[in-house]
Amino acid sequence: MQKGKSLLVSMMGAVVLHLPQGVLEPEIPKQNPLTPAKVELGRRLYFDKRLSADGTVSCATCHDPLKGFADGRPVAVGIKNQAGARNSPTALYTGFNEVQFWDGRAPTLEEQAKQPLVNPVEMGQPSHAVVVKAVAVLPEYGDGFNAAFGARDVTIERIADAIASFERTLAPFTSPFDRFLGGDKQAISESAQRGFALFQGKARCVTCHEFNASFPYFTDNKFHNIGVAMKGNFEELARQAQSVAGKGAVTQQSELAHKPGFEALGRWIVTRQPKDIGAFKTSGLRDIALTAPYMHDGSQKTLEEVMDFYNKGGEPNPNLDGGIRPLNLTKEEIADVIAFLQSLSDDNGGTNFDWEQLKELSRKTRAGEIVAAPAP
Numbered sequence: 313m314q315k316g317k318s319l320l321v322s323m324m325g326a327v328v329l330h331l332p333q334g335v336l337e338p339e340i341p342k343q344n345p346l347t348p349a350k351v352e353l354g355r356r357l358y359f360d361k362r363l364s365a366d367g368t369v370s371c372a373t374c375h376d377p378l379k380g381f382a383d384g385r386p387v388a389v390g391i392k393n394q395a396g397a398r399n400s401p402t403a404l405y406t407g408f409n410e411v412q413f414w415d416g417r418a419p420t421l422e423e424q425a426k427q428p429l430v431n432p433v434e435m436g437q438p439s440h441a442v443v444v445k446a447v448a449v450l451p452e453y454g455d456g457f458n459a460a461f462g463a464r465d466v467t468i469e470r471i472a473d474a475i476a477s478f479e480r481t482l483a484p485f486t487s488p489f490d491r492f493l494g495g496d497k498q499a500i501s502e503s504a505q506r507g508f509a510l511f512q513g514k515a516r517c518v519t520c521h522e523f524n525a526s527f528p529y530f531t532d533n534k535f536h537n538i539g540v541a542m543k544g545n546f547e548e549l550a551r552q553a554q555s556v557a558g559k560g561a562v563t564q565q566s567e568l569a570h571k572p573g574f575e576a577l578g579r580w581i582v583t584r585q586p587k588d589i590g591a592f593k594t595s596g597l598r599d600i601a602l603t604a605p606y607m608h609d610g611s612q613k614t615l616e617e618v619m620d621f622y623n624k625g626g627e628p629n630p631n632l633d634g635g636i637r638p639l640n641l642t643k644e645e646i647a648d649v650i651a652f653l654q655s656l657s658d659d660n661g662g663t664n665f666d667w668e669q670l671k672e673l674s675r676k677t678r679a680g681e682i683v684a685a686p687a688p
Contacts, residue, residue, distance in 0.1 A: 386610025539627025
């Protein structure tokens, strides 16, 4: 695909994001302009396990460059080997999301970055103040904060701003499908081309996984109930959910999101509207072949299982999205759609980041060779 340039300038420097021609720039918060120093600081913090309560978990643990910036597990695993309740989505292209998390409870990447730090089953710190202290006592970070923010003082807002800035650069645009869109009709197979046609037609994928040239991420950024993980208990879960909402037994959204038995509540955690029970954000499909297993609970192990689930019309329940219905795809058609989905995998980090470098950092931190990404 032909590359254009999006120049994002701040008074403290500039980051040039290379975007395909016509693709809309990501929204950058005015209070957190994108700068090289901030991106570099965020990269170091992203890989640093010392941000967690026991020094075993970093952002890269669940969003690993070696695994498509996901973790390859059904659900995330945090400190003390605790299993969460949600699948770790990829960190790639998250800068283009309207909201973060499967239930959309974080409106920005900055807010998303703060929550795992103090979640007891993720990074496990008792408070953001403790996170700040843990970083502030590390002398190697002083220059990084000074370069990024003009002061050596560490705050939770600055930690989150830096991590979010780094994550906004994770936008490769190097897939065979990108080359196909750019005019190379040999970039994807005939099977994948048939799959793209099915994706937009008979398979009805584009109903929720929207695609256009200015926003090519295959998501409508909305929330839908397709019946994942209901398995016949939806009505009881709905009654329990209304009971929780009425009594206020659990008020924190992050607590509900990870409370055993309540992980299927979905968007209801944020809105407390009965219509939103069981609805989850439409995930983007870029690099989808790299990030198995699938769905919010990791219940679908392969793309074949995902396609079979949609082909049968999801799982019936009172809140099933009206757009979900049997597709009657043949095995050959399913294979073509999967071929298309596989063509969405990026080959490398392109001009926005060095994927191979990040993979090497992941290997070294996992092996205990380094505790965090080194300063430049």
